[in-house]
Amino acid sequence: MIEEGKLFLGGSRNPDDSFNKPEYLELKFGNRHGLITGATGTGKTVTLQILAESFSNAGIPVFCSDIKGDLSGIAAAGEEKDFLLKRAEQVQFSDYEFAASPVIFLDLYGEKGHRVRSTVAEMGPLLLARLMNATEAQEGVLNIAFKIADEGGMALLDLKDLQALLNYMGEHAGEISTRYGFVSKASVGSLQRALLVLEQQGAEYFFGEPALDIRDLMRTTQDGRGMITVLAADKLMNNPRLYATFLLWLLSELFEELPEVGDPDKPKLVFFFDEAHLLFDEAPKVLIERVEQVVRLIRSKGVGVYFVTQNPLDVPEAVLAQLGNRVQHALRAYTPREQKAVKTAADTFRTNPAFDTQEAITALGTGEALVSTLEGKGAPSMVERTLIRPPSSRIGPLTDAERRDIINRSPIAGQYDRDIDRESAYEILMERAEKAAKAEAAQREAEEQESESAAGRWSLPGFGDDEPTKKSAGRRTSTRQRETVVEAAMKSAARSVASSLGRAIVRGILGSLKR
Numbered sequence: 001m002i003e004e005g006k007l008f009l010g011g012s013r014n015p016d017d018s019f020n021k022p023e024y025l026e027l028k029f030g031n032r033h034g035l036i037t038g039a040t041g042t043g044k045t046v047t048l049q050i051l052a053e054s055f056s057n058a059g060i061p062v063f064c065s066d067i068k069g070d071l072s073g074i075a076a077a078g079e080e081k082d083f084l085l086k087r088a089e090q091v092q093f094s095d096y097e098f099a100a101s102p103v104i105f106l107d108l109y110g111e112k113g114h115r116v117r118s119t120v121a122e123m124g125p126l127l128l129a130r131l132m133n134a135t136e137a138q139e140g141v142l143n144i145a146f147k148i149a150d151e152g153g154m155a156l157l158d159l160k161d162l163q164a165l166l167n168y169m170g171e172h173a174g175e176i177s178t179r180y181g182f183v184s185k186a187s188v189g190s191l192q193r194a195l196l197v198l199e200q201q202g203a204e205y206f207f208g209e210p211a212l213d214i215r216d217l218m219r220t221t222q223d224g225r226g227m228i229t230v231l232a233a234d235k236l237m238n239n240p241r242l243y244a245t246f247l248l249w250l251l252s253e254l255f256e257e258l259p260e261v262g263d264p265d266k267p268k269l270v271f272f273f274d275e276a277h278l279l280f281d282e283a284p285k286v287l288i289e290r291v292e293q294v295v296r297l298i299r300s301k302g303v304g305v306y307f308v309t310q311n312p313l314d315v316p317e318a319v320l321a322q323l324g325n326r327v328q329h330a331l332r333a334y335t336p337r338e339q340k341a342v343k344t345a346a347d348t349f350r351t352n353p354a355f356d357t358q359e360a361i362t363a364l365g366t367g368e369a370l371v372s373t374l375e376g377k378g379a380p381s382m383v384e385r386t387l388i389r390p391p392s393s394r395i396g397p398l399t400d401a402e403r404r405d406i407i408n409r410s411p412i413a414g415q416y417d418r419d420i421d422r423e424s425a426y427e428i429l430m431e432r433a434e435k436a437a438k439a440e441a442a443q444r445e446a447e448e449q450e451s452e453s454a455a456g457r458w459s460l461p462g463f464g465d466d467e468p469t470k471k472s473a474g475r476r477t478s479t480r481q482r483e484t485v486v487e488a489a490m491k492s493a494a495r496s497v498a499s500s501l502g503r504a505i506v507r508g509i510l511g512s513l514k515r
């Protein structure tokens with residue numbers, strides 16, 4: 001069934017239920033994105049599984065997330081079961097075999113896969129604002145925070161770095177406002193509280209180093225299969241916004257880092273975005289526009305993005321319009337909203353005179369779907385009512401022992417499993433605060449002495465960077481005092497970290513770092 005340049009999806013059926021023809025997804029249109037939809041229990045995960053298996057077999061690395069744990073079985077060979085063999089026969093899958101796919105497990109919590117992290121700096125202000133559910137004013141403050149850090153080359157690695165910088169901004173709100181634009185103490189305070197909430201939700205696990213190197217998502221095995229990176233997301237789903245932001249960050253990293261390839265013979269990577277509604281739920285318009293832009297542009301980097309969600313209405317029109325390969329499983333149509341979803345879903349297909357699309361959507365069986373893929377010059381094929389082929393790997397979860405074994409043998413074993421805590425904003429600002437406190441104390445002491453000797457001389461409270469030497473300290477700090485704070489912050493930060501980043505800071509469409 002492995003025809004050159006095509007993935008076998010299953011067999012379509014005639015109105016009398018007899019076999020019609022095999023249905024394929026053409027690899028050269030694999031980067032033209034896709035959509036898998038359907039109600040719970042209709043076969044979405046298995047469809048994702050057979051697609052991931054097939055892309056991998058064709059040498060294409062895959063990224064996907066495992067929301068319920070039931071996708072982990074993709075790393076084990078399936079077992080011979082009657083319903084699978086029957087399905088294989090129905091779709092005329094003549095060379096059906098059981099086999100495991102090569103998998104790397106990732107887990108933000110490091111429990112069900114290798115730890116995966118990003119730094120605050122790499123994520124950038126736009127995505128962080130989304131993660132923190134920031135208001136516009138708060139987002140403005142975050143932007144300024146990043147500006148201060150970016151300009152000064154102050155590394156924002158983990159949440160305590162951002163917390164330290166916000167503290168600093170709160171304390172120096174006046175000066176920062178004159179220099180960068182209005183920073184209200186109230187907004188800073190709200191952001192600090194939002195950060196605490198994030199920490200409590202376990203996001204602190206995620207921020208830090210070593211950050212994921214996206215080249216690790218692009219691996220192939222020695223026998224030429226694409227590695228399937230599975231993000232264990234069951235625990236992560238307790239924080240849906242972190243889940244969605246993390247996936248979005250990955251997508252934006254891929255977009256910023258991969259070279260242009262135009263329209264390749266086959267994709268360089270296929271990215272499944274499961275529970276895609278979380279990406280768009282209550283997302284601000286500007287973010288949706290940026291996502292739309294990234295999805296449109298990432299195609300020429302050879303990345304195919306496949307959204308998986310219950311309802312096609314979950315995906316904004318502008319994004320939906322770009323999803324060329326569609327697998328629509330059954331939808332219910334009881335409520336008006338459901339009926340509308342069915343109609344919308346039906347309207348996106350090129351109709352087939354043999355059946356009524358809308359009616360078919362509600363009548364599909366489990367593991368059956370309306371399928372339309374791009375063909376010819378890139379036009380959608382006529383929709384076909386298709387039985388999806390059975391997977392070669394196991395349907396259902398791995399055992400803990402099986403998973404452990406795969407994690408231990410993984411090509412990235414050991415690479416991300418330990419924390420690195422290098423000098424960053426937190427340490428820099430802590431050190432500076434200490435110095436400032438010392439300087440102030442020293443100055444007070446000096447002032448007291450001076451006022452004894454030369455009564456009437458005034459001085460401003462200082463917070464300079466330099467260790468004042470005893471006697472003359474008072475005068476020196478007060479004359480230097482005006483240029484300190486922000487400037488000094490930058491200088492010392494620039495010294496310590498510009499070198500560690502080693503590059504000018506440019507941010508991409510979604511605000512993540514550009515290399």
Ligand SMILES: Nc1ncnc2c1ncn2[C@@H]1O[C@H](COP(=O)(O)OP(=O)(O)O)[C@@H](O)[C@H]1O
Nearest residue numbers: 040041042043044045046087366367388389390
């Ligand atoms: N293509 C298929 N071939 C064989 N069985 C399937 C297929 N698709 C779905 N099934 C059966 O239906 C069940 C539910 O499918 P699943 O993909 O988990 O649904 P969803 O992800 O939409 O909730 C599976 O556990 C499996 O038993």
Ligand SMILES: [Mg+2]
Nearest residue numbers: 041044045046
């Ligand atoms: Mg599922």
